Amino acid sequence: MDYVQVALTDPEVVPLLTGLRQEYxxxxxxxxxxxxxxxxxxxxxxxxxxFVVLVDGGTTVAGGGIRRIDETTVEVKRMWTNPDYRRQGHAIRMLRELAGLAGQLGYRTVRLETGFAQPEALALYRGLGFVEIDSYGPYEHASAFELDIDAVSNTPRH
Incomplete structure (x- = not known):
């Protein structure tokens, strides 16, 4: 499996966005x-x-992107793992990969939001030490989290 940095419009991202849309x-x-x-x-x-995808042969396994919020803070968005590859640690590794890229770009903090109907994501972020913060985006009833990039990069490998 390989991490590939791509544009959101690249073909490798289509399965991710399609799967994410269906899941929502x-x-x-x-x-x-x-x-x-x-x-x-x-x-x-x-x-x-x-934007990064994890590819296994021709299959998009997982992916996610980072975008700037301010000079020191990046937001993780579009995190998704193919259902056939879940519960294998790919989300943790993707967060680590994205945090590493964010650090290279000069950011110090990772922020993200997830919804109430995604208990797996809520548990993942809480388990990794993300601190719950006030919701900052347009999503009603979203849970928002924040963590120092170094802490994400140093999460235990599963």
Missing amino acids: ETRYGHGAGDSVLDVAASEFESPTGA
């Missing part, structure tokens, strides 16, 4: 999947952002 529709209801398009693709581009 299932968990939150009709129309919820439209949120995967609420951030311009350019926000995930260098020099202030990035």
Whole structure:
């Protein structure tokens, strides 16, 4: 398996966005999947952002992106793991990869939001030591988290 830095519009990202959209529709209801398009693709581009996928042969296993919030803070968005590859540590490794890229870009803090219908994500972020903060995005009932980039980079490997 290889981590590949791509543009949000690249073909490797299509399965991720499709899967994420379907997952949001299932968990939150009709129309919820439209949120995967609420951030311009350019926000995930260098020099202030990035998008990474984990590819196994021709299969997109996992992915996620980072985008700038301010000079020291980056937001992780579009985190998703293919259901056939879940519970194998890919989300933790993807967060570590994204945090490493963010650190290279000069950021010090990782911030993210997730929804109430994603208990696996809530447990993951809490388990990794993310601190719950006030919701900052447009999503109603979202849980927001923040963590020092060095702490993400040093999470135990599973």
